[in-house]
Amino acid sequence: MTPLLARYAGGQGSQAALYPFWALQNNDLWEVEGSEDLSLTSGGRRPTKAALDEANPMAGLPKDDYELLTHDWALTARIASNLLLRFFPDAMDEVAHAMGLQQLLAGGIDVALRPRVGELYKDRTAIAAAYGGNKVGGITPLEDGLLSVFSDDKGPYDDSRVPGTDWIAYTGDGLSGDQELIKGNKSMALYQAERRALRYWHKPHGGDFTFETWTVVIQCRRRWGVGANGKRRQEFVWILAPVASPLSETWPDEVNAALNADDLSVHNDLDLELPEADPDDAPGAPTPMERYRKLSAAARRTAARRTERSKLTTVERFLRSAPARSAVILRSDGRCENPTCLGHPMERTDKGAPLLEVDHVNQLSDGGGDTPETMIALCPNCHALKTRGSGRRELSKKLLRRARELHEAFSQGEEQN
Structure with a gap:
């Protein structure tokens, strides 16, 4: 694990593997036999490498999880695809090859992911029941950690398609008062800087929430708007360009050109x-x-x-x-x-x-x-x-x-x- 972390995640030193190793154990996703007898570091956050070497404990997935993953290859492919997309977006193919996952992911990382584009749900509660995540926030990840944005035609925000294009002007996070670069807006800025795709959900008047498309943030602007309290305020508007999948090699030239032109500055329309x-x-x-x-x-x-x-x-x-x-x-x-x-x-x-x-x-x-x-x-x-x-x-x-x-x-x- 340490060589992989050093090459693809910037992990340094012999202790690098202990962080994810023990984090999984703390989250009940990984079982370490004899963990209660291991000597911990002074901060008590994880065992020392010497203690692990001496005890040589057995470790692995919990039995039920192991049985599920070894019998449901579609689920395994979905989990592997999600982990690659979430944590190694710039080196997915390399990491998949290094981990021996080529055959498992032969259908494509984007094919294995869920939900699929076009899926419909009555409301946010139904989406959360199927895929986890926050039931309220407009900019929030599902349980898989990948960011989603939700647009409701009856909601308080002035989201719209830019006329003459398929691009989306999506109002930032924050109902009243000047919006700040925190919470959902901070997540959007991170995805913009890292050129990562996010899910766009839309609910028309009288309709259902639909996962309409993957999108990428190609620009951020600052404009005047009116908050839920009826008072004028400054708000962010994120310009989203639809893309066929979260894999950058599938993105059209005009989207790549817009991304290359984006200097990550906030364009000021407050004048x-x-x-x-x-x-x-x-x-x-x-x-x-x-x-x-x-x-x-x-x-x-x-x-x-x-x-x-x-x-x-x-x-x-x-x-x-x-x-x-x-x-x-x-x-x-x-x-x-x-x-x-x-x-x-x-x-x-x-x-x-x-x-x-x-x-x-x-x-x-x-x-x-x-x-x-x-x-x-x-x-x-x-x-x-x-x-x-x-x-x-x-x-x-x-x-x-x-x-x-x-x-x-x-x-x-x-x-x-």
């Missing part, structure tokens, strides 16, 4: 001017028109500095378009801005927010801008008509005129009063 969280009647609170002008100015500054086109710039464009989207929602006063709307212009979500989708009247791919005068708030019905309806071209022209009219009127509204 954007967002609406104040204070009530409208608070002393000194900005008027809606003042807030709208500030948001529009921030949106123009952000749009002016974009020149490149790639998935990473698409991510930045989406996240830094927050002022423009906020301005449009503010301007709409919670109503669909299509003047001929026949749907439900004032419907609300479960969280009480307007059921509106901010749309670029001219698609970004067609040169559309991220400024309020070219964006409009639509109910889902009108959004579908604008996107897929037979009269979408004529409707788009009308909506663009309407967006410009509303922008002009709202920008000048205070002076007109």
Whole structure:
């Protein structure tokens, strides 16, 4: 064991093997015959090597575990795969070869792992019953130690797919107050630094939790958000790129390129001017028109500095378009801005927010801008008509005129009063 630990885990000296050896014994995963008679170190943490050499005790797996593993090769492959992925992510094939596990893992490490992509469970309690782990935390490992993130459409976090990509903007850990780089966020930062894959679970409205995909963290950003207490706070957003498996050789070139471009810095989006969280009647609170002008100015500054086109710039464009989207929602006063709307212009979500989708009247791919005068708030019905309806071209022209009219009127509204 010592040579393997020295080569693949940085273990040094003749004592290196005693740490995992005795840790397994303390966790009831390894039995050491005569352990109660062994002389321990001064700290009492483990036996001395001299005591082990003198007693030459028998050691091995508990009998029931041994019987199970020697009769259930699928379970053995699963455990071996998990250990390799968890502790030796950069040398899995080498360690498997050194341990003589090639035949056992012939189907592939990712094939042996459980749960499998696509598995569904009613709720977090059902997932924990099947695979262990925390039933509540949004960023937490299952019992196998591999990190999972959970996204619930009815939950308090503003998780979303980045439009035009399959990448995920995942809000960090912490319900209220400024989020800190601790607990789940600290785990995410570690996986980002080590380029390790984690599991992404998603629960749509009225649906079940599904293990949708393995992902890797390709970027971390800092933005303004609103906590569960309704107050504005700073939060992390982790950009997750889906990958086919946790094995890096299966990751697409665009993901590897994004990982290579990531310098592990936290990208700052806090310079954007967002609406104040204070009530409208608070002393000194900005008027809606003042807030709208500030948001529009921030949106123009952000749009002016974009020149490149790639998935990473698409991510930045989406996240830094927050002022423009906020301005449009503010301007709409919670109503669909299509003047001929026949749907439900004032419907609300479960969280009480307007059921509106901010749309670029001219698609970004067609040169559309991220400024309020070219964006409009639509109910889902009108959004579908604008996107897929037979009269979408004529409707788009009308909506663009309407967006410009509303922008002009709202920008000048205070002076007109």
